[in-house]
Amino acid sequence: KQEVTQIPAALSVPEGENLVLNCSFTDSAIYNLQWFRQDPGKGLTSLLLIQSSQREQTSGRLNASLDKSSGRSTLYIAASQPGDSATYLCAVSFSQAGTALIFGKGTTLSVSS
Amino acid sequence: GAGVSQSPSNKVTEKGKDVELRCDPISGHTALYWYRQRLGQGLEFLIYFQGNSAPDKSGLPSDRFSAERTGESVSTLTIQRTQQEDSAVYLCASSLGPLTDTQYFGPGTRLTVL
Numbered sequence: 001k002q003e004v005t006q007i008p009a010a011l012s013v014p015e016g017e018n019l020v021l022n023c024s025f026t027d028s029a030i031y032n033l034q035w036f037r038q039d040p041g042k043g044l045t046s047l048l049l050i051q052s053s054q055r056e057q058t059s060g061r062l063n064a065s066l067d068k069s070s071g072r073s074t075l076y077i078a079a080s081q082p083g084d085s086a087t088y089l090c091a092v093s094f095s096q097a098g099t100a101l102i103f104g105k106g107t108t109l110s111v112s113s
Numbered sequence: 114g115a116g117v118s119q120s121p122s123n124k125v126t127e128k129g130k131d132v133e134l135r136c137d138p139i140s141g142h143t144a145l146y147w148y149r150q151r152l153g154q155g156l157e158f159l160i161y162f163q164g165n166s167a168p169d170k171s172g173l174p175s176d177r178f179s180a181e182r183t184g185e186s187v188s189t190l191t192i193q194r195t196q197q198e199d200s201a202v203y204l205c206a207s208s209l210g211p212l213t214d215t216q217y218f219g220p221g222t223r224l225t226v227l
Contacts, residue, residue, distance in 0.1 A: 103148075
């Protein structure tokens with residue numbers, strides 16, 4: 001069974017700190033991996049999509065890496081801001097799971113000013 | 114441009130009633146997905162539509178759940194004889210194409226079954 005795990009479940013940091021969120025998955029046969037942001041009471045916002053052939057993607061202060069062989073991805077947030085406070089979700093499209101995106105339970109980030 | 118929209122934003126119903134949830138995908142997106150997020154749980158895939166192909170219904174939890182999509186536009190998710198365990202946020206997403214494309218999510222419908 002394909003699973004996605006995110007550690008830690010919650011993280012609190014002071015403004016300006018660089019941080020790393022972790023995602024692990026159980027099967028290296030994937031189409032892609034996506035990182036999303038979820039704000040309370042709102043839908044998901046796609047942050048970065050990494051195709052299986054890629055090793056990393058960058059957008060502004062965000063950098064996501066992918067290591068299929070070890071079943072890991074990291075989301076690096078540079079110079080964190082209070083506006084970064086949200087739940088960050090990792091989702092994997094496994095080749096053997098048909099069309100479903102399998103989601104982790106998320107890391108809830110709180111950045112204090 | 115307009116994103117994915119869903120209606121209603123909130124729905125409270127009594128156990129045993131039927132409910133219908135609506136999703137309007139981004140125009141031109143051929144793929145449409147339904148997920149649900151129960152309190153304290155991760156998102157669960159429910160159903161996937163791609164163009165005129167037969168939908169992937171592998172995530173539907175029971176035969177009380179069904180969904181339809183008209184061409185490459187609106188989709189409705191119907192839950193018959195609702196149960197309390199159906200209470201969740203139901204999220205719809207669309208993507209330009211299947212599998213390898215970014216999925217864009219709507220704001221969700223919060224369903225509460227009393």
